[in-house]
Amino acid sequence: MNALTRTGTPWWKQSSVYQIYPRSFADSNGDGIGDLPGITSRLDHLQTLGVDVVWLSPIYSSPNDDNGYDISDYLNIMAEFGTLADFDTMLAAMHARGIKLMMDLVVNHSSDEHHWFTEARKSRDNPYHDYYIWREPQADGSPPTNWEAAFTGSVWEWNEPTGEYYMHMFSKKQPDLNWENPALRQEVYALMRFWLDRGVDGFRMDVINMISKPWNADGSLPQAPVVREGFLQPGFALSCNGPKLGEFLREMREQVLNHYDTITVGEAPLATIRQGVELTHAQEGALNMLFQFEHMDLDCISGHPNGKWALKRLHLPDLKASMMRWQDALAEHGWNSLYLCNHDQPRPVSRFGDDGVYRVPSAKMLATFLHGFQGTPYVYQGEELGMTNVQFPSIEDYQDIEIRNMYRVAVHERGQDPQQVMQSIWAKGRDNARTPMQWSDSPNAGFTTGTPWLALNPRYPEINAAQAVADADSVYHHYRQLIALRKQEPLLVHGRTEMLLPEHPHVVAYMRTAESDSARLLVLCNFSVEPQTVVWDGALKFETAELLLGNYPTDNAELAQRLQSPTLRPFEALLVKLRPH
Template identity: 40%
Template sequence: MTDTSASPQFVHWWESGVIYQIYPRSFQDSDGDGIGDLAGIERRLDYLATLGIDAIWLSPIFPSPMADFGYDVADYCGIDPLFGTLGAFDRLLTSAHERGLKVLLDFVPNHSSDQHAWFRDSRSSRDSAKRDWYIWRDPAADGGPPNNWISDFGGSAWTFDEATGQYYLHAFLKEQPDLNWRNPEMRAAMYNVLRFWLDRGVDGFRIDVLWHIAKAEGLPDNPVNPDYRPEMGEKLKLRQLHSTNQPEVHELAAEFRSLADSYGDRLLVGEIVLPVADMMEYYGRDRPGVHLPFNFQLVEAPWNAGFLRNMFAEYEAALPPGGWPNWVIASHDYPRIAARLGEAQARIAAMLLLTLRGTPTLYQGDEIGIGNVIIPPDRVHDPKELREPGIGLGRDPSRTPIAWDDSPHGGFSAAEPWLPLHMDWRTRNVAVQQTDPNSMLSLYRALLQLRRSEPALSIGSILLSEGSKHILAYQRSHGTSRLQILLNLSGTERCLPDGLGSGDLILSTLGSRPPDGWLRPDEGLILRLGT
């Protein structure tokens, strides 16, 4: 067995809490335009409160041309009319707080929209006071881009501006020019953005592509990736050695943390898609970094008990002193759980996510088991799919609307939704599952209620058991309370290893039954062990 550090003496709200990601375009439409909005989210707050989560994270809601659906920000201190107004946001925030729910916003510091006033000024002249707020360079000797960097969406990461005769850098779309975090005036302006929202009462931020925001001095070429395969996407032709994860980013993360901490118990979640050793650096070096470097390991991990057991042990062992773990298994950028694992194992994944040590982040719609959604070619919106079609990188299937009931358009909107609903929405919706004790939604509610009532699950230590090839087993403990979690990652009945089947049944993913030393196909159990 592998043990971990004991529970912390002091618990922040986000350590014992559960975060729920909302993709605002697809949660609830209130005005009949087929696109979700803030008033729609406010309408569904009671659903979220009774679900049992503690905080909502909103994907970008700021003014934007929507080239990348809000991640191209044209005004960091406003609300896009598609979603409402600042007044609507304030009402949502107040209503959420009244229900005990925290609100996190998506902060996008690596780049703005090319329609942002800052970039329009920067682009107007080489002599612009904001020219250095972005990353401009002269052409290479052959007139081409300044270096070989590739955009994460494919193609060169540089676009030539005819009017001023220089290239500007964009790690993503050309409509998303990268900000220059080496410029102190730009940094100060972005810190004022954080203060603007913190002053309004938001409870923290998820920081988009944090590992991208600092670039190597001199912008040298990136090396060729010797392991590249076409299905990986064009960006991985090169190793992003100089364009991401630079030492200077940790100074910036520490400054974000200092600012957030000055407002009290606020949370910073940093998007970090890096190997574990590099990810751990974002907790902070000589001073604190972000509270939670987002841990995406479960998103693409092989669904194998032995692999997962080793992954959990290595992650726990790598945590720095005081570092709090976190887990996510799906998001707006990755396949839904049921699409990847199938509905039966999606129930196992729910129990896993909500019983591991650390802060879990749920993604909207997973609680009703939305699976893969086929997007007809004429309804594709995702720029990643449009630029590199046919290799499976499109994100639209993970961004489709929730079905709330079996009324027209699933109760999401009075109009045709901007993306199609899942095919089985008439039977797979919140209203149907709320009344079915064996539904996916009922399982999530039971798990969340148990997590809230059992400190062993919310803040306890974890002890990984040897289990078997197909069974993942671990204990969660706090004080005198000990819980055993047993997960069958196969579709075949499995005999439990000696010593793992004793205890009183608290919850099964397949309904109540007496423990008998076996796990049914696709079953997860939580047992209470004797003291």
């Protein structure tokens, strides 16, 4: 059960979440890899920022084929990160600062080095065999379906001892778990209780809407329609949102989550509005909120065989329409998660703003745009500093399995221009978000005294936490003020959202209102490097206006008059409270 605040609102609705990618956050022992003691040493940074929850990417034992998302032991800590004692120390230090901890729950798949799978692959009658998904080859010996895995190649891998293929929607070292097996589900619930009993406050659930597969009546999986002869077809669309997803998650809620005061968010690729409402419904749903990807797919060419790597310029009305579809649908019965960045997404200031001359104002603008909506906002490490994408010159400089596999297939198998492929990697590669945290302008940005596991962004001498904390006008302090405003302004939590200029190509303008409050909140954001003059579609009145937060100096005394037909400076953002006379 979720505890309520004094206002009768679940605490996670009023919270702000900070994601830590532990490998890249802070290294305490000089081996070049971030660790748990490193996180503990930097918690004051988060306390001053004001965040309420830390989402910690996987720290469990792992061979690191996919940087910890391939788990070989769910009940232990990866040696590179520390020990269970280090974990307990870190958790106690978070709780002492009023910060809750949300762990990453990765249970669509395990590592192929997990003892479940090492046993499962030995024989068909092994007790663990049914913990995973196996299918017979086709008559010609080929894989059961023509699905392509997320990291390229077939989703099927041959297992000689049993004469079968096993499914892996990601790397071949990440075999998918069989949620149809009740024994497997009980193992998952047991490991969840292990961490909750240790004091963890909730879970972010990795690709959770893939745990139910869309089996045919005969137990087979559908073939994907062949779009290009000779090419595997993306399996994501055919592996999400299976018919038993709600059943499995409700069982999880009944057996585990209802017995603890938790925050839960499910990563849900290709989730629909209807599924979002069903899964996050306050009474009937199983989760508090979802990470959906609709707005993250707007700057790639829909349906292109290169997927997210097929770049196109963002059309701002599309972003507004996407945000509003989810705002409207979940306003009454569900809840939104708000994010522009995470460990899988590039840096927003490089993606949607300007990481050059206007880096600081555009980073602040994007923060204002996001935090003004209804939902729980997420800040990814370094986002509060305005960290940028990186352009490493060679594919050898990158560590991410997705990047390396994409480059190999695109260049060496499909003959694409290497420079064009690198342009896509510079724009969308996951290592953009995984370069080490930039703490100072000292060697290795204060991240490590050793050699970093992934090269640093060379801009760290100018973009770092020490500089940002010392500068009252920095991106960091803008985030700090936004996070504080959520605790001061109930409209930011409870207000309904109304988009004011849905078709404007460069300006986002929306209002937050509530029937119980005569005041309104206006959010104005210029997504352009050029000044933009706003002409309101309807008769909006701005007699009494108070600037709560802006990213340029603004004369509050003249604000109401300025809002009648405002000209927004490049990447300007205004968060304004409007009151009637």
